[in-house]
Amino acid sequence: METSRYLLSILVDNEPGVLSRIAGLFSGRGFNIDSLSVATTDDPVVSRITMATTCDAQTIEQIKKQLHKLINVITVTDLTEKKYVERQLALVKVHANPEKRAEILRIVDIFRCRVVDVGHAHYTIEISGDSGKHEAFLSLVKPMGIVEIASTGAIALAREMGK
Template identity: 55%
Template sequence: MKHTLSVLLQNKPGVLSRVTGLFSGRGFNIESLCVAETLDPGISCLTLVTRGDNSIIEQITKQLHKLIDVIKVTDISEKEYVEREMVLIRIKAESQTRAEVLRVIDIFRGKVVDVSSRSYAVEVTGSASKIQALIDLLKPIGIKEIVRTGTIAMARASKNK
């Protein structure tokens, strides 16, 4: 089962290395990892996607809590949450396929961010399933390059907040 963990940690050199080392040392895989500063520049929020049953996730969470620079670990997949991913895709755009590429990008609410005589670079943001659906539609046209951010996620606010 897929789990999305949100980890608040000190924004110091080596902290991310210790977190990923914990995973590799125990044979756990990280499917997606994204980390950036929060409003407080001394604290970062790491969003991590991994797979495992509840006992494995509980073990991972306990091990993360033992790391000195980890402030808080939350399995947000246990709550309602919003997740997004961004992808940049360079697509073949020959004269006969340009209109089709633009229609597909428009359907997915993407935008063209770079144009050359033979390709478009497009940006699309959405859930991982939306990104995968876009990729599946563009493959027959001809994808030249893909860069993905990985998942970022945030728990939905409760009705009282």
């Protein structure tokens, strides 16, 4: 079966243990979570979990059915086939040898990133955008030597109908 990336937006009660039960649902069935982001919404009793996973169509249907059965889950929205806005934040520490610094700064400018820390041997770069932008940026700085990466994972909201 063909696998694809799926992006789920899950509204849940903002209570202790809810995230643990959702993660347990995935691990107990051998499903992998590629990306996970959780925060309170504009309503302090509701949290939004944005989760990305890679699986086949039959598996994602099973995941959604199992999520709907959990008591603290309010709604499960599969954004995959909808129009949505996605963002991810990452900090990328890159080797910045003197001969490569100008090239790194050009890449930073092209991708509208920001250098947030400068050291003798490294630049730390902040990048925000969708996963495609992150992958393209990383592919260009990888030859220079990525020291480490910290990433938030995806967050997403559905677009308005008709947009």
